Amino acid sequence: MSYIEIRGLKKRFGDNVVLDGIDLDIEKGEVVAVIGPSGTGKSTLLRSLNLLETPEAGTFKIGGETYQLTTKKSAEKRALRQQTEMVFQQFNLFRNRNVLENVMEGLTTVKKLPKDEAGRRALTQLEKVDMLDRLHHYPRHLSGGQQQRVAIARALAMEPKLLLMDEPTSALDPELVGEVLVTIRKAAQEGNTCLLVTHEMNFVKSVASRIVFLENGKIVAQGTPREIFDNPQNERLKQFLNKINMLESMEYVI
Amino acid sequence: MGVLFDWKLVFSQIPDILRYLPTTVELTLVATFIGYAIGLLLALVKIHRVPVLRQLAAFFISIIRGTPILVQLYITYYGIPLTLKYINLIHGTNYNINSIPPVIFAIIALGLNQSAFDSEIIRAAIQSVDNGQLEAARALGMTGGQVLRRVILPQAVTVALPSLGNSLIGLIKGTSLAFTVAVIDMTAQGRILAGRNFRYFEAYCSLAIIYWVITIALEKLFKYLEKRFSVPEEAPAAEKKVAGLIRAFRASRNAAPRDGLKLPEPEENV
Numbered sequence: 001m002s003y004i005e006i007r008g009l010k011k012r013f014g015d016n017v018v019l020d021g022i023d024l025d026i027e028k029g030e031v032v033a034v035i036g037p038s039g040t041g042k043s044t045l046l047r048s049l050n051l052l053e054t055p056e057a058g059t060f061k062i063g064g065e066t067y068q069l070t071t072k073k074s075a076e077k078r079a080l081r082q083q084t085e086m087v088f089q090q091f092n093l094f095r096n097r098n099v100l101e102n103v104m105e106g107l108t109t110v111k112k113l114p115k116d117e118a119g120r121r122a123l124t125q126l127e128k129v130d131m132l133d134r135l136h137h138y139p140r141h142l143s144g145g146q147q148q149r150v151a152i153a154r155a156l157a158m159e160p161k162l163l164l165m166d167e168p169t170s171a172l173d174p175e176l177v178g179e180v181l182v183t184i185r186k187a188a189q190e191g192n193t194c195l196l197v198t199h200e201m202n203f204v205k206s207v208a209s210r211i212v213f214l215e216n217g218k219i220v221a222q223g224t225p226r227e228i229f230d231n232p233q234n235e236r237l238k239q240f241l242n243k244i245n246m247l248e249s250m251e252y253v254i
Numbered sequence: 255m256g257v258l259f260d261w262k263l264v265f266s267q268i269p270d271i272l273r274y275l276p277t278t279v280e281l282t283l284v285a286t287f288i289g290y291a292i293g294l295l296l297a298l299v300k301i302h303r304v305p306v307l308r309q310l311a312a313f314f315i316s317i318i319r320g321t322p323i324l325v326q327l328y329i330t331y332y333g334i335p336l337t338l339k340y341i342n343l344i345h346g347t348n349y350n351i352n353s354i355p356p357v358i359f360a361i362i363a364l365g366l367n368q369s370a371f372d373s374e375i376i377r378a379a380i381q382s383v384d385n386g387q388l389e390a391a392r393a394l395g396m397t398g399g400q401v402l403r404r405v406i407l408p409q410a411v412t413v414a415l416p417s418l419g420n421s422l423i424g425l426i427k428g429t430s431l432a433f434t435v436a437v438i439d440m441t442a443q444g445r446i447l448a449g450r451n452f453r454y455f456e457a458y459c460s461l462a463i464i465y466w467v468i469t470i471a472l473e474k475l476f477k478y479l480e481k482r483f484s485v486p487e488e489a490p491a492a493e494k495k496v497a498g499l500i501r502a503f504r505a506s507r508n509a510a511p512r513d514g515l516k517l518p519e520p521e522e523n524v
């Protein structure tokens with residue numbers, strides 16, 4: 001019995017079968033990285049777990065509760081959504097709220113915490129992402145890297161059992177990627193359970209406890225960074241790593 | 255007849271006309287409220303493509319846009335009593351048609367007219383809020399109502415304010431037609447005064463001045479609101495509302511400093 005168990009997750013768009021029965025276990029404190037070719041359903045996987053997509057089938061066990069991912073009941077959907085939080089590629093901060101308000105919003109509106117308590121929690125998280133000196137800035141006054149750090153604080157303030165991150169650094173200028181990766185690494189080291197989609201393979205190598213290779217709606221291979229990068233067994237995985245120049249085994253060296 | 259144009263009268267009768275300013279304001283405020291409420295409903299029906307209701311909404315908006323407000327006033331004025339009579343006849347009820355104050359007709363007609371025009375403004379404003387923020391709100395676990403109240407409407411208001419301001423100014427001027435359904439508003443009062451001394455030109459000049467001043471005041475008000483609601487150009491240094499909270503937090507940190515107060519610099523090339 002794992003901390004998190006995803007079973008039989010299926011999602012299609014019209015005739016396009018994007019997730020074809022995904023089973024995935026995640027242990028508490030694990031950082032699982034999802035890699036795979038573009039358009040293969042990595043985003044759809046994360047979004048399905050947060051019900052930003054509506055899967056056709058699948059269950060999601062988290063924190064001792066099992067949720068039907070196909071539920072139509074909005075109360076159940078909200079209960080499930082509060083188990084996870086999402087960090088988006090485009091940050092998606094509330095543009096009409098400043099940094100502090102962005103992080104407090106979920107705490108006061110969803111968790112109904114009193115303002116003082118919400119403020120304390122928000123400040124605690126903002127301290128961790130090193131944004132205490134920008135509390136009254138609005139998203140438009142922040143760099144992409146700063147916005148993403150606030151978004152991470154907003155997600156962590158909700159104390160999710162699983163933190164979902166969909167290419168959190170892909171929309172950033174190269175010089176801003178580092179500060180966000182540092183923040184994510186810190187969140188991982190503090191014991192937050194994470195499911196992360198990223199193309200930052202060096203980061204994955206050093207931070208992920210496990211890597212999942214997704215292709216054509218299926219988990220084709222998974223293992224530790226060593227197993228995946230240094231000794232890939234699966235042909236498709238080898239081809240993929242080769243394409244992104246992450247494979248240095250002899251047979252591909254020209 | 256004395257002078258050809260009694261300009262003194264233009265100003266001296268303004269207070270007499272302004273006695274009916276409350277009627278104009280009442281008409282405007284209630285019609286605006288109806289306009290926003292129904293306009294929001296129409297906008298939501300359109301955005302969510304609610305079957306049947308969507309077609310009805312489009313039909314309603316098309317009619318309102320395609321007919322003069324004067325005609326709409328008369329249709330309400332004659333149509334509502336007719337409907338009540340019909341209901342009385344069918345159900346044997348006894349609603350008193352003559353007890354309806356005329357201002358009700360004007361409010362209904364103007365309110366519905368506003369709702370058709372405001373619905374378009376509101377729809378565009380709501381759809382200007384990017385989907386990413388809505389997903390973020392839902393991911394936090396907000397209900398649909400919370401997303402609307404906490405995320406969509408505050409931002410939509412900022413976008414819609416200039417157009418809603420124009421619409422309100424149009425409405426204030428539109429209330430001047432209320433006299434056609436027997437409401438005594440400022441315009442009606444102006445006509446009544448003129449009917450006594452036959453100074454029609456002066457009466458309309460007085461009215462012109464009053465409406466013009468009101469319009470300018472409203473324009474200023476909306477400029478102010480726009481500024482007030484929009485995200486400031488530059489990041490504000492601090493806010494009083496949360497100053498205490500932050501002070502307390504910093505104090506607690508200084509009292510019990512922990513390591514990790516500052517994030518370590520990126521030590522490796524990730």
Ligand SMILES: Nc1ncnc2c1ncn2[C@@H]1O[C@H](COP(=O)(O)OP(=O)(O)O)[C@@H](O)[C@H]1O
Pocket residue numbers: 013016018036037038039040041042043044045
């Ligand atoms: N809203 C949608 N409607 C239709 N097709 C979609 C939608 N979202 C994603 N898809 C399709 O699903 C597939 C997987 O997309 P996605 O999960 O975004 O891939 P990845 O994140 O791995 O690049 C793609 O073929 C994409 O075109």
Ligand SMILES: [Mg+2]
Pocket residue numbers: 042043044167
């Ligand atoms: Mg993607």
